[in-house]
Amino acid sequence: MYMLSALRGEEEGASLCGYKAALFTRRGWFILLIAVANIEAQKRPSLNISSKCLGNVMRVDVGPLGGNLLEVVVVVNNSAILLTPSVASQCGFSMKIDKLGNAMIYASIQNCFAQNVKDEIFTTALHLRLHGNRLVEDELYQVAETCRYTAWASREIICDHNYMEVSVKRAAPGDYALPDHPFPEANPKFGHFRRAAEKWPLDPGFRIRTIVFFTPEEKIMKVAEAQRSGYGITNTPSRLLLRSPKTSPETYTQSVAGVPMSVLKTSMIFEKKWLATQIDAAAACPILEGSVSFTPKTITWYLPCRIDPLISSGQFKLLEVHMGIDGQRLNPAELHARQYSMSVNDVHVVVEIPVGAVGGYFKSHVQDDQYLVSYTVEPMIEMFWTEATLEDTRYKVFLPITTPLLSRPPQVIDNTVPEERMFKIVLGHFAPDVVLVNITFSTEVLSTTDCSVRGFNIMAFTSPNSSLKVFSLEVPFTDPVVQQRREMEITVYSLHLTFGLLVLDDFFKFSHTASLAATLVDIAPPSVSGGCDYQNFYILVKYGNQGFNFQTMVGKQQLTPSLARQYSFTENGTHFSFVVPFSAPDVMFEAIESASVRSRLDVVLRNPETNTNFKEFSVACNFFTALTECFPNGTMTALAVKLEVVPSLNPSQLTLRDPTCGPSYSNERYAYFVFSGNSCGTTRKFLPNMMLYENEIALPDELELKRQAKTEEPEYELKISCYYDTNTTHTAAFHTRPRRSEPYAENAKGQLQVAMRLALDDSYSVFHRIEDYPIAKYLQQPLYFEVELMRSTNPKVSLELENCWATLDEDKTSLPRWNLIINGCVNPVDPYQVIFHPVWADARVQHPSHFKRFEVQMFAFTKDQEDLSRRLFIHCDVVICDARNPLGGVCGGQCSNPENGMKGQRRAISDIQRFKQLTLGPILQS
Structure with missing residues (x-):
């Protein structure tokens, strides 16, 4: 992906992940040009170039090239030196360009062309030339960055994807100097390098004559020979630097803590008359294959904590570990925000990066008309350690990582609201290099431009949770490409379309087909439903398809904003709900019994224009107090x-x-x-x-x-x-005895509150809420019912199910009727019989005898095929039994099912406290 490492020869061209790089000859110099293919770019961008110092490296953010070509030149001593791949790796430069065409240039602050002041201040000057249309004049940008760096370690190592660099503090006596001709005289352009490298004329001191490479066998080279082989060797007032191309034949591979690493080990021999000394310089950099593992969601990078080829003593202490992206450190808050993680154990530094996280980018691929993506990111690890020799090492490694191809089938999200009479479609998610070219409808093919002219709203935008792109499309129901079908009082609108897509740069085509349908009912009036628990009424009001065009009366007063706040009003655009305490002023008291009050809440939805009622609703419950x-x-x-x-x-x-x-x-x-x-x-x-x-x-x-x-x-x-x-x-207890016959309560008799609910699974830990109804269930899907005696603390009391049945209407006496439980026992003639579940004590269940749980399949409710799409309601007769006087029948645990499949008959049990029948529903059969 990097510009400067992609080319192998002066006449060779290479493909850089969809970007084209080539070398052209101009006035004897080799010019590196980067061409970014972008069919959407129509004019040259105005670059906003910035640069920054990142420790011992410098980064230049060039920005998007917009389909133009970039030429990079280094300016030193009023001379311009063009960066070729070989010069870049020898002198400490590299570049990367992402799929959006954003270019970044990296340079070691000790690069061959930096102006060095006392090993503290380093200045690098670049000229960037942007080429485009021949009719447009080239643009030249000048960049100069001065980096101050004084926190030198005894040894500093940089592992760039383009080179390895080791800088060591000079420890031998005297001064050092390079030989008289460090670069081959056959190539005059290297004279600039020679002048830059010999800024420190140290003839009286030691001179580097020989370099010993350990491969791991010894291999001896003269300095001039090493420089011809692509090595960069530089001495400064206090340091000695060795830089090697990443693919140097003098490197070898060594496994360190299970991680393969490319190792360069050298000894530089210095001579002065009859004296000689040497300085060791070594670097070890991880190899991508073997140090990185992938899952579809996560990249994991392992780097040894102790890099053995770089450690010469037995005493080793790791002092600091930092992580960064694109050469810049990230603090803990930034790591958390990007969902990166870094941990250090006894063996490895482990970095985990989510696939798609900020800091990387996606690239699209197409194989057999299937859409795939790869994700590329360049993390950095920076370590600092000391050894027994009291020498310290700062180690910095950049590792560009690209995942294997990941399957990402396009997804269609249907956001259509039928009442708006508009299909609203979202197609995603794609890497930024994908464009929508055309759409094939059932009647015609339209380009994106044709769609816009036709009145279809097409937009491309980036998903807020990632860098991925999505396309949105809006098609009116009235357009001829939309098919219509009338069914009684319902109109069904359908849309069939195929999206034609293209991957930029590679120009791979692929498609995705979708079918959508929307149904409109002529008029759907607002509706209201509700229920209660041990202390509150819960009311749910749905708007219908005519919007919020009604007034809500709670008791005898209108639901105003002030009253809504008092009743915990919530709204989401299609419905609203509120909660009314059983003792609120808008609640009517119907009767009082031994330990409870029977309260009723009336809710009316009224048409303010005609002063008529859309819906009248009442719910009454017993509340224990x-x-x-x-x-x-x-x-x-x-x-x-x-x-x-x-x-x-x-x-x-x-x-x-x-x-x-x-x-x-x-x-x-x-x-x-x-x-x-x-x-x-x-x-x-x-x-x-x-x-x-x-x-x-x-x-x-x-x-x-x-x-x-x-x-x-x-x-x-x-x-x-x-x-x-x-x-x-x-x-x-005490009771009221009003003049009217109903409702009233008798002395010494009362009702404890009973609730019936539907659980999501057989754990009976999560239940459907009242606003979830109606609930859709598939045929033969098990339903898990729970009946609970509320707010009773008497362990001697047990709750029993006498009869349970299902109907297609909310009226419990309606027909047809399917018996589930008869006189406390399962219906013997039902082929899918009820299954009773035991109840055990836990944090929610204080007294298991106060609960009953049973399971039944949806198929058990269907009598013939014509009933498959109807609504179902479940009803139960519940009785409370005293363990000290169980009597018989249900309370005695005896089953008395009727013979020959007859319906169960209710029995009069005078000493059992009978409850009002419970009803739950509706449940829709899917």
């Missing part, structure tokens, strides 16, 4: 609530038997009484082992009529009873 409390010190409290059947009642006028004992607190809905067992007309009865205290709440006039033995039933009456024994306080 402490209405009477009996305290050990003889104090009693009672809560009287205003019932719907007594609309004229003023709770503040209620009293106990003693008319002077009014409520301690009251409002338009409640009256709260506090009294003792020897006050307010409370009577006492002696029973075996206990004492009964009784009182009643009513209007004073009603109490007076009762005392005069008048037979007229009072309009409102609450009886209060408290039982006391030696050490325990019991609470007995």
Whole structure:
């Protein structure tokens, strides 16, 4: 992918991942040109070139070339030296260009042409020439960057994809100098190199005469011979530098901690008269194959913590490890934001990069009309260690990584909203080098330009979560390419199309076919549904296909923004929901029983234009609450609530038997009484082992009529009873007895709340919410039902299922009817019988006897083929049994299924507390 390492000869051309590189001769120089194929580029871009110092390397960000050619020239001592691949690898330069045509140039700050001031300040000057259309004049850009670098380690190693570089601190006595002719005289252009390398005329000191390469066998070269072989050898005021092309024959491969590495080991012999000394210089760089592993989602790079070929002592201490991208370090926050990870163990530094993460890019490929991608990224690892010799090493490695080809079949996302009468399609995800060329419809083929003229909205944009590209298309229902079909009061719109796509640079073509359908109902009015739990009503309102054009009445008042906030209103564009506490002012009290209040919430959806109602909905539930409390010190409290059947009642006028004992607190809905067992007309009865205290709440006039033995039933009456024994306080229920016959509650009988829900699987840990209904299930797909006795803490009580059945209508008495459970047992004539699941105690289940769980297949509900698409409702009769007096039948655990497949008959069980039938649904058969 790099410009400067792709070419092997002065006359050779090479392909660089879809970018074309070639050498052209001009005035005796070899000119490197980079051509980026881009069929969309129409004019030359204006480059915004920037440069930065990244430690011991410099980076120049050229930006997008836009299909033009780039020539790179180094300026030194008022001379221009053209960078060829061989010069680049010998002098410490490399380049990369991504698939968007963005070019980056890297240079070692100790490159052959840098102006060096005391090994602290390094200046590199470049001329960048951009070539394009011959009719347009070439553009020349000048870049000069000065890097200050003083934090030199004893040894610094750079592993670039184009070269290996090792810089060591000179430790031998005296000065060093290169021989008189470090570059071959046969090529005059190298005179510039010679002048740059001999900036330090050190004739009185030592001179480098010989280099010994260990391959691992010894191989001796003169300096001039090594330079002709592509090695760069430079001495500075305090350092000695050796640079080698990555493919040098004097390197060898060694496995280090299971990672293959390319190793260069040398000794430089210095001579001065009759004296000689040597300095060792070595570099070891990882090889891509063997150090990197791939999964479809992750790239993992392993680098040894201890690189043995570079360590000369037994004592080794790794002090720092850093990770970066494109030569620039990333801090922990940046690593986390890009979802990169780096860890260090006893053997390796491990880097993990998600495929598609920021910092890399995708490249498209096509094989057998199948779309594939590869992902390329260039991470950097920088390590710093010391040894027993007190010498330290800074090690920096750049490793361009490209994944194997990954299958990425295009996906079509249908975002069509039928009410908008527009097909909205998203096609993705593609690398940025893919363009949409045309679309084939069922009647014609249109180019993207033709589509735009036709009124089809086509856009290409980058996905917000990745660098991948997606295409969006909008086609009106009214266009001739859209087919229409009428079915009763429903219109079905269908669209069949094939996308024609092209990969830039390679010009590979491929296609993807899609079919979409949308259904429009003439009018879908708004709807409302709901349910309740142990303390709240939950209401769900769906808009229908006419939008939000209605008013919502909750109880007797309109759902205003203020009231919506009070009721936890939420909305998502197609429906809204809200939660109403059972004691809210908009809730009506129907009846009170021993330990519960039956409340009802009315919701009306009203057309404000015609003042008519779209939908009227009511939901009523029993809510458990402490209405009477009996305290050990003889104090009693009672809560009287205003019932719907007594609309004229003023709770503040209620009293106990003693008319002077009014409520301690009251409002338009409640009256709260506090009294003792020897006050307010409370009577006492002696029973075996206990004492009964009784009182009643009513209007004073009603109490007076009762005392005069008048037979007229009072309009409102609450009886209060408290039982006391030696050490325990019991609470007995009281009831209302309104003049109207319904609803009312009888003394000593009450309803505990029961809920039936549908679980997602047999773990019974996650359940469908009320807003999920209607729920679609496939034939023979198991359904997992749970019935729970709510808010009961009595372990002696058990919940039992007497009868369960399914109907096609919400009316539990409707026909046809499929019996699932009859008298507590499975239906013997059902070929797909109910399966009961045991219930075990866990964090949610305190008393397993309060739960029943069973499973049944969807196919069990179908009687013939004509019922396959209908809605289903599940109903159950539930009873509560006392373990101390189980009686028989359901509570005794005995099955009494009817014979000959007859429907189960309900039995009257006087001592069993029977619950109202439960209903769950609708469930749609798919």
